[in-house]
Amino acid sequence: MIKRTQLSEFFLMLVLAVLPSIVLALARPVTVMTLTGAIGPAGADYVQRGVARAAQEGSQLVVLQLDTPGGLDTAMRAIIKTILSAPLPVACHVAPGGARAASAGTYILYACHIAAMAPGTNLGAATPVALHAPFMDPEPSKEKRDKDERQSGKPATPDESATTPLRQKQVNDAAAYIRGLAQLRGRNADWAERAVREAVSLPAEDALRLGVVDYLAADTPALLAQLDGKTIKVLAETRLLQTAGAPLLPYQPDWRTQILAAITDPSIALLLMTIGIYGLLFEFMNPGAVAPGVLGAICLLLALYGLQLLPVNYAGLALILLGLAFMVAEVFLPSFGALGLGGIAAFVAGALILIDTDLPGFGIPPALVASLALLSALLIAAMTGVALKTRRRARVGGLDDMRGGVAEVLDVAGDAIWVRLGGETWRAVSVTPLQRQQKVRVIGRKGLVLEVAPLDLHDKGA
Known part of the structure; x- marks a missing residue:
């Protein structure tokens, strides 16, 4: 007979063998997300x-793999x-090897x-990029910083080089923001502020040693x-x-995120706007x-x-719309190319300044702007050619232009x-019998009745 002690040991071993599987089955899952590329509206929605x-x-945890x-x-x-x-807690993991968390990624x-x-x-280089809107003060040029260094007799620090009030506000706001985040999570706040003010960066090993990451x-x-x-600690x-x-x-990222990422790409947005206007x-x-109007409305x-x-x-957007309007007007108005050339110039200028930021991934390639301008010029030339041919074509008149025309008798009753x-x-009516x-x-012509004469008799009389 099996002794009670042996039976107990058997059940204990069985429980120990099955326990890890039970614990694993009861463990709450971990959601893994991936955020790569420039951070925009699509990434925020994702x-x-x-x-x-x-x-x-x-889920007990969200792991956000970051490379931006x-x-x-x-x-x-x-x-x-x-x-x-x-x-629930969110863990940010800058991965895989070779990835980075620059600028906004550091925050x-x-x-x-x-x-x-x-x-x-x-990670690092978290200095905010200046937005070059017309009403903003420009960032000091290198020549101005060099002149300030010669006059003061000492090198200009990053803070001193950002001498415009607007630039100082941007940097100070960003520094306070990231310092507050560092204090909230108990991480190195001094280095975080340096990343904003001096645009410094750190490799992974140094970041761990300095307490920037965990x-x-x-x-x-x-x-x-x-x-x-x-x-x-969560909330x-x-x-x-x-x-x-x-x-x-x-x-x-699902289809919604992918579509949002596509239409918020400045190049795609410019292309859609051009197609939409020409479609309408x-x-x-x-x-x-129907088809051009439907496609144009959707794209616009x-x-x-x-x-x-x-x-x-918005100045760039206004220039684009003005340029397209000029190019369309060139087809209908005898401006001898002035409106068309002016429209192309306005379109190119507007497209180049459309997106008001120097952030990576949000610029419009000049090659795309040149291609759209060239395509618009070819389209204008084609429409102008059609318009000229139409003007040279003989006018199709009304009822009065039937005089002199040759007709064939169908029936005489x-x-x-x-x-x-x-x-x-x-x-028709005729004073001469017809066949x-x-x-x-x-x-x-009298109303809707034509006056006709035999062709040979009329020609002899003429």
Whole structure:
């Protein structure tokens, strides 16, 4: 017989063998998100919906893999607000190797509950990029800074070089913002302020040593292994992380995010706006074509929606619309190319200053502007050629222009004579008897009745 002690040991071993599987099955999942490229409205929407979905699905943690050169201030602040108000902890992981969290990415990293980097990554250079709107003071040029150095006898520090009041406001606001995030998360606030004022950067190993980040992990499983058993404070509550072996729930950008990213790309927005205006133009020129009008309206609305989410220079937008209007007017007005050339120049100038920022990923390539300008010029030339041909064409007149035309007799029934003229059937009268298939010439008209005469008799009389 099996002894009771042996039976107990057997059940104990069985429980110990099955327990890890039970714990793993009961472990709350971890949502993994990926944010790459320039941070814009699409990225902000992606993070907001991803964090909300993770909380709804009961995830214990959100891991945000970050690789960005920077982005728009409005999008960055929207992401940070989402992180600060999230009902679950958010870990920012700058990964994989070779990735970076520059400019706006540094602020997002500081805002997260957990900051981690993979070996071979870097962060920093968080100085705000100046927006060059017409009403803003320009940043001092290098020549001016060199002149100030010679006059003062000492090198200009980054703060001294940013001498305009507006620039100082931007830098001071950004420095206070990132310092507040650093103090909230207990990270190195002094280096964070240097990243703003001096645009310094750090590799991953130095960031860990200086207390800028919390962990160094090559990938997500390695990070989760280090986080297992840690306690994180979230909205005045303490959360215990049980991440060892926790199931991962990837949340990739869906079709909505991809479409939003496409239409908020300045190049795509400019292209959509051009197509939309020309589509509506063709519809107005050819009423009833339907397709150009439908396509043009859709493209124009998408372009306007994308542009209202971007830092648009309205002077540039006005120049683009003015240029397109001039190019269209060139077809209808005898300006001998003045309106067309002026329209192309206005379109190019407006497109180059349309997006009011120097941030990477938000500029319009000059090659695209040149291509659209060339395409518009070819379109103008084609429409002008069609207009000139139309003007040279003989005028198709009304009923009075039928005089002198040659018709064919279709039927003769007493006084009722029917003739075909220009593919149309008309009633006619004649003082000379006529026969079917006889050629006659129109010599007059009374209302809707034509006066005709035999062709040979009329020509002899002429």
